[in-house]
Amino acid sequence: MNRHQLELPALHSDDPLGFLAALGVLELSETALGQAVRLSWRGLAAPAVLHTDQSVTLTQLAELLAGFLPGEPAKEPLPAAPGILGLPRDTSPGAPNDALRMPIEQAHRLLRDFATTERLENDPRARWFAALVNQLCVTPAKKSKDEPQEEQRGATAAASAVTPQGPVWYTESTPLFAASGQMTLANNWVKAAEQCRRQGAHISAALKGWIRVPDYTGANLDHRSTGDASMTGDGKPSQQGVPGATWLALHAFATFRLTGDTTRSATTAWDTSGDLPALIWPVWTSALSRTSIRALLEHPLVRAENPARFGESLTNLGVIGICSASRTKLSNSYGPFEPGQVLWP
Structure with missing residues (x-):
């Protein structure tokens, strides 16, 4: 049982970015300390608490976490799992602009290779x-403007007596990341890491008191990063993301299990029953522990339509509250999370 507790005052349980960043802290600190680390909350709308076997201060924890920052973010954005975010993008006609949305055959091959090294070397x-990389949801390549219509393609194939090649099917990525414009998961990881390397205080600030950076988007994880005119000193709209908390939150993605029905991507704690998808968390x-948290995130009562009906059962699970944050909607894509709201009690 862990003997020491460290409160993380800037990471609150009712805030989607704060919740995800706390999971990211758990992910990285367990590796850094080489021991089982656990996470709890002081309460609803209250800070996270890290439980460790050895005494750790906020300053020491920030230094440990900063040790995972990549030396050259553009070349290797994710040193904790090298070679994934640096994969080259498929350049076939109609391919997605995100390298993690790859041909399904390539994804199967890579996962087999990684699974082998995991068994042999604990990789x-x-x-x-x-x-x-969600292999349970795939989409075909986009048609180019000059691609023949179905009837013309069928006639051409019949004339040549050659069986036409079927479409290339591409994987989806995690729905926890909402790409807008030319955003990709890799370049958002790169931008967050570059900001944290440029100013070393960002990692410490992620734990103690957030620092907002003008013109930094925040990977669409925080509604406050949109920076409308009323939030800026000069009265002009500007992005104002939190690089340290965002970089930690991206590491939380490893906690969530991807699911899908071949046509729609989903993940642990992801709800698509409303007008806009939402993250729901206990x-x-x-x-x-990290394993216990994943089990709790996946519990069906956490995503029950009316959690108040199951209050006693949720209490027996150790849950004191359930929060939710819906995606915002931009003109052509989803945007940052809305502010967190308490669904129960």
Whole structure:
């Protein structure tokens, strides 16, 4: 049982970015300390608490976490699982602009290779790859403007007596990341890491008190990063993301298990029953391991339509509250999370 507790004052349980960043802290600190680390919350709308075997201060923890920053973010954005975010993008006609949305055959091959090295060498990349590349949801390549219509293509194939090649099917990535414009998961990881390397205080600030950076988008994880005119000093709209908390939150993606029905991508704690998809998460006060947290995130009562009906059962699970944050909607894509709201109690 962990003997030491460290409160993370800037990471609150009712905030989607704060919740994800706390999971990211758990992910990285367990590796850094080489021991089982656990996480709890002081309560609803209250800070996270890290439980460790050895005494750690906020300053020491920030230094440990900063040790995972990539030396050259553009070349290797994710040193914790190298070679995944640096994969080259498929350049076939109609291919997605995100390298993690790859041909399904390539994804199967890579996962087999990573799983083999995981068995032989305890390599973490299989778990990371499965959390970032969704092989249970695939989409075909986009048609080019000059691609022949179905009737014309069928006639051409019949005339040549050659069986036409079927479409290339591409994987989806995690729905926890909402790409807008030319955003990709890799370049958002790169931008967050570059900001944290440029100013070393960002990692410490992620734990103690957030620093917002003008013109930084925040990977669409925080509604406050949109920076409308009323939030800026000069009265002009500007992005104002939190690089340290965002970089930590991206590491939380490894906790979530990807699912899908071949046509729609989903993940642990992801709800698509409303007009806009939403992240739904529990809040607990007992010190839980990463495995226990994943089990709790996946529990069906956490995503029950009316959680108040199951209040006693949720309490028996150790849950003190359930929070939710819906995606915003931009003109052609989803945007940042809305502010977190308490669904129960």
